[in-house]
Amino acid sequence: MHLEIINQRLNKMGAMVNDLRPVKAPDKWHAGIDLGTADIVVTVTDENGEPLAVFMEWAEVVRDGVVLDYIGAIDIVRRLLQKAEQKLGIHIEKAITSFPPGTEPRISRNVVENAGLQVEALIDEPSSVARLLGIDHGAVVDIGGGTTGLSIVENGKIVYTADEPTGGRHVTLTIAGNRRIPFDEAEAMKRNGSARSLFPVVEPVFQKMADIIQHHLQGHPVKEIYLSGGTFCFPGIVDVLQNELPDLQWILPTEPLYLTPLAIASYRNDKD
Numbered sequence: 228m229h230l231e232i233i234n235q236r237l238n239k240m241g242a243m244v245n246d247l248r249p250v251k252a253p254d255k256w257h258a259g260i261d262l263g264t265a266d267i268v269v270t271v272t273d274e275n276g277e278p279l280a281v282f283m284e285w286a287e288v289v290r291d292g293v294v295l296d297y298i299g300a301i302d303i304v305r306r307l308l309q310k311a312e313q314k315l316g317i318h319i320e321k322a323i324t325s326f327p328p329g330t331e332p333r334i335s336r337n338v339v340e341n342a343g344l345q346v347e348a349l350i351d352e353p354s355s356v357a358r359l360l361g362i363d364h365g366a367v368v369d370i371g372g373g374t375t376g377l378s379i380v381e382n383g384k385i386v387y388t389a390d391e392p393t394g395g396r397h398v399t400l401t402i403a404g405n406r407r408i409p410f411d412e413a414e415a416m417k418r419n420g421s422a423r424s425l426f427p428v429v430e431p432v433f434q435k436m437a438d439i440i441q442h443h444l445q446g447h448p449v450k451e452i453y454l455s456g457g458t459f460c461f462p463g464i465v466d467v468l469q470n471e472l473p474d475l476q477w478i479l480p481t482e483p484l485y486l487t488p489l490a491i492a493s494y495r496n497d498k499d
């Protein structure tokens with residue numbers, strides 16, 4: 228799908244996140260659940276993937292592909308689903324969900340099933356983005372809170388996926404160390420307007436991320452790299468990638484925080 232349409236959908240998601248105001252749902256819709264390490268997002272889209280509802284909670288219930296707080300994760304999923312149901316006047320019985328490449332998909336399945344839903348489809352996160360974008364030749368790099376996920380596509384086929392334990396959490400830890408402040412304070416500082424002044428502090432973390440990406444791309448003749456995940460909200464991060472790996476074309480969507488949740492909710496496994 229064209230990036231312009233996706234950007235419109237992402238902007239819509241950014242505007243509607245956690246908005247409870249009622250909207251009439253169409254007859255057919257799909258729900259997606261992104262169980263991330265920094266946040267959990269429930270997205271409902273119509274049949275064509277147009278977003279109808281987005282509910283999100285910041286929560287550290289997952290780390291390194293392991294659910295640290297299983298009950299907490301289920302509670303959050305239930306709460307977010309209830310809000311989506313209330314907004315749209317629907318009853319959600321099944322959902323599409325995801326897992327980081329190379330981790331056990333059963334973890335997400337268990338959380339979703341214990342929240343009382345059937346799993347409609349399961350896909351790894353960066354590959355869901357690759358599918359949504361309809362990439363023929365290129366890669367997706369998804370840097371969320373805890374991990375860097377990669378999916379490489381050649382001739383329309385996913386040929387390689389990987390997940391590395393480096394993400395926005397490491398950016399926050401670096402800020403906390405440098406400024407001698409607690410993690411939560413550093414996280415808040417990062418997400419509000421202070422990000423630019425923190426750039427020199429975190430630039431080495433972004434350079435390390437470029438190294439990780441380069442390492443995984445080795446042997447794959449791809450040029451276009453699509454970026455997803457909340458870490459790409461940090462102003463200037465893409466310039467670092469561009470400087471470190473100038474031969475690649477880096478493509479940043481308008482709201483990288485919502486691209487993976489949108490891709491999960493838009494994924495239909497009947498295309499396989």
Ligand SMILES: Nc1ncnc2c1ncn2[C@@H]1O[C@H](COP(=O)(O)OP(=O)(O)OP(=O)(O)O)[C@@H](O)[C@H]1O
Pocket residue numbers: 261262263264265266267369370371372373374375394395396399414417418419422455456457458459460461462483484487
């Ligand atoms: N405005 C912002 N500026 C900088 N970083 C941000 C901003 N908004 C969110 N982030 C960071 O994005 C990360 C969360 O992104 P995302 O929701 O994609 O992660 P996740 O899916 O929960 O994690 P993962 O994919 O690693 O499991 C957090 O580290 C958060 O600090």
Ligand SMILES: [Mg+2]
Pocket residue numbers: 261263264352369371372456487
């Ligand atoms: Mg994620």
